[in-house]
Amino acid sequence: MTKKVSEESLARINNFVEKYCEKSGTTTHPDPSITEAVVLGLAHHKDTLGKPLCPCRFYPDKEEEVKHRTWICACDDMQIYKYCHCLLFVTEEGLPITEYLPEDHEGLRTYGLVKDPTPDKGRPLRNKAEERETERKERPS
Numbered sequence: 511m512t513k514k515v516s517e518e519s520l521a522r523i524n525n526f527v528e529k530y531c532e533k534s535g536t537t538t539h540p541d542p543s544i545t546e547a548v549v550l551g552l553a554h555h556k557d558t559l560g561k562p563l564c565p566c567r568f569y570p571d572k573e574e575e576v577k578h579r580t581w582i583c584a585c586d587d588m589q590i591y592k593y594c595h596c597l598l599f600v601t602e603e604g605l606p607i608t609e610y611l612p613e614d615h616e617g618l619r620t621y622g623l624v625k626d627p628t629p630d631k632g633r634p635l636r637n638k639a640e641e642r643e644t645e646r647k648e649r650p651s
């Protein structure tokens with residue numbers, strides 16, 4: 511089902527994706543339909559919640575989730591580990607970077623080790639990994 515989104519949010523998200531790829535040294539997925547679906551989901555959340563909450567997760571209460579910034583794109587996992595589980599920001603092969611994830615993270619189990627091709631870019635919150643893992647345990651998110 512195609513979500514209805516405003517032109518304004520769509521343009522803002524597309525612009526953000528382009529800039530964030532550049533900034534983080536990632537690329538969008540080689541299959542454009544994947545990018546399109548995620549962009550539409552983000553734009554829909556921007557329209558309905560005021561924030562681009564990650565569209566690839568289930569939230570018991572979306573309004574409540576927005577109060578945390580964990581899953582507002584670019585989410586904490588992206589800014590700490592450079593891992594995008596929606597496959598919006600990936601390597602040229604279309605794989606999410608898993609190199610920096612903690613050992614027991616689902617991303618490593620799913621994709622194995624995917625090295626970061628541009629280690630000099632991204633991960634502005636890399637020093638927050640400990641806090642993130644505490645949150646993952648205490649507030650499953």
Ligand code: SF4
Nearest residue numbers: 564583585588594595
């Ligand atoms: S996983 Fe993170 S970076 Fe990727 S689309 Fe969702 S919020 Fe954005």
